[in-house]
Amino acid sequence: MEGLLLRLSALDPDAEAAVRVIAYFDALVTHGASAHAVVRATAALAECPAGWVLGDGTSVRYAPDGSPLERLGGLPPSPPASAAVSGGGTVWLERTGEPAPLDPLVLERMAVAASTVCRQGASRREPAGPADPALVELVLSAEAEPESRVRALRLLGLAPGRPLRVAAVRGVPSGPASAPLARCGAARAVVDGVTAVLIQSSAEAAYAGLSPDRGTTVGVGGAADAEHARRSWEQARVALRFAEPDTAPVVRYDALGSLAMLAELPAQTLRSRPELAVVEAYARRPGGEADLAALAAFCRSGSLRGAATRLHLHHSSVADRVARAGDALGWDLGDPADRFRAMVALTLRRLARD
Known part of the structure; x- marks a missing residue:
């Protein structure tokens, strides 16, 4: 294909552009594009809104920037250019003003791609699943x-x-x-x-x-x-x-x-911090992980009730866990400086795991 394009570009720039359009839509079909992907890709290529009215009369429409447009109950009023889709309604370009030179070819290849999508049974599939x-x-x-x-x-x-x-x-x-x-x-x-x-x-x-x-x-x-x-x-x-x-x-x-x-600090450097060793030892105690989770929620929310909401627990249970962890680790959690130390230590613990 690249060799053909090089030869065509030397002979006829318009022919090269036409081959690129054909290759563009062929690639969409090869990769199993959905109806939404075909319309989005066409709008981006043509640099104007594009759409496809499906067999039940609903439509898929996208702007050139990839954003979806309002769905219609059929074709838009007097679309400037449209083409029938074998087994799947009609596709169109919503260009204002004079059509671009390659619009007929873009529309034709869009219709061919749309027909293939219909044959593959993908006309209603949203592009929300895993991609290639x-x-x-x-x-x-x-x-x-x-x-x-x-x-x-x-x-x-x-x-x-x-x-x-x-x-x-x-x-x-x-x-x-x-x-x-x-x-x-x-x-x-x-x-x-x-x-x-x-x-x-x-x-x-x-x-x-x-x-x-x-x-x-x-x-x-x-x-x-x-x-x-x-x-x-x-x-x-x-x-x-x-x-x-x-x-x-x-x-x-x-x-x-x-x-x-x-996050730029090496994990080994983080693990060598004495404070982290103390926190890890506490985590291995019965209920230690739950206490540290409560402490982390408290540090993030700034209140026991906020922490309880995050953890879906009663605030008195959270208070007990936070107090137990603070006492064991030597942090006065009523002191802003110690709360900051606790938050940094818990953050470094997370980073040290990766």
């Missing part, structure tokens, strides 16, 4: 060529020119329990033993209110240009190290501030 791991890894790779990364983003239904965040998730359940996580990501896949979730545009609201399943921890990286998603991925991995299932299941890198610098 190779594509996600390519987006997050430090070595990938920019062109390859852009292509992978588009195949995942993401807009290369729009910022995204990456979430790193540990302990992702399977089946219906993973729905809260799935709603946040247009694409997710396991990378180096951790689930990476790519979050963009309309998924921002879902990520802001993310409440993971019990036992699942999430680190969310800062916003980055989609083409530099690895930066957000690295931040997400750092944030994940600060997360605890009961007291802090979701940690955002942006909220860590200078605390993120603690």
Whole structure:
């Protein structure tokens, strides 16, 4: 294909562009794109809204930036360009003004891709499940060529020119329990033993209110240009190290501030701290882990009632646990300085585990 493109570019730039359009949609079909992914990718390629009215009259519509548009009960009024889908309704481009030179070809290939989706029985499948791991890894790779990364983003239904965040998730359940996580990501896949979730545009609201399943921890990286998603991925991995299932299941890198610098310390250096050895010894006592969890919740919330809410316990039970841990470890938890020492020690303990 690359050799053909080089020869065509020397003879006819328009022919080269046409071949690229065909290859673009062929790649979508090859990777088993859903109806939503086809429409999103078309809108990004054509740089105008695109849509597909399904067999039951409902529609899928996306803007060029990858954000979903209001669903219609059929075709939009007088769409500038449309094409029939074999077995699955009609696709269209919502370009205002004069059509672009390649619009007829884009629309034709979109219809062909949509027909293939229908034959595969995927017309109603949301792109919320695991994506092709190779594509996600390519987006997050430090070595990938920019062109390859852009292509992978588009195949995942993401807009290369729009910022995204990456979430790193540990302990992702399977089946219906993973729905809260799935709603946040247009694409997710396991990378180096951790689930990476790519979050963009309309998924921002879902990520802001993310409440993971019990036992699942999430680190969310800062916003980055989609083409530099690895930066957000690295931040997400750092944030994940600060997360605890009961007291802090979701940690955002942006909220860590200078605390993120603690993650730069080698785990061996952290484990050598005498205070950590004392905390670990206490954790091995009967009920020690539960006491430390109560102490961590107390340090985070600043009150016994707040800690009780986090742990779903009565505040008197939390008070007993916090007092027991504070006395054994020599911390006066009524003193702000000792509370700070306790919080730092518990934070270093989490970081030392990775």
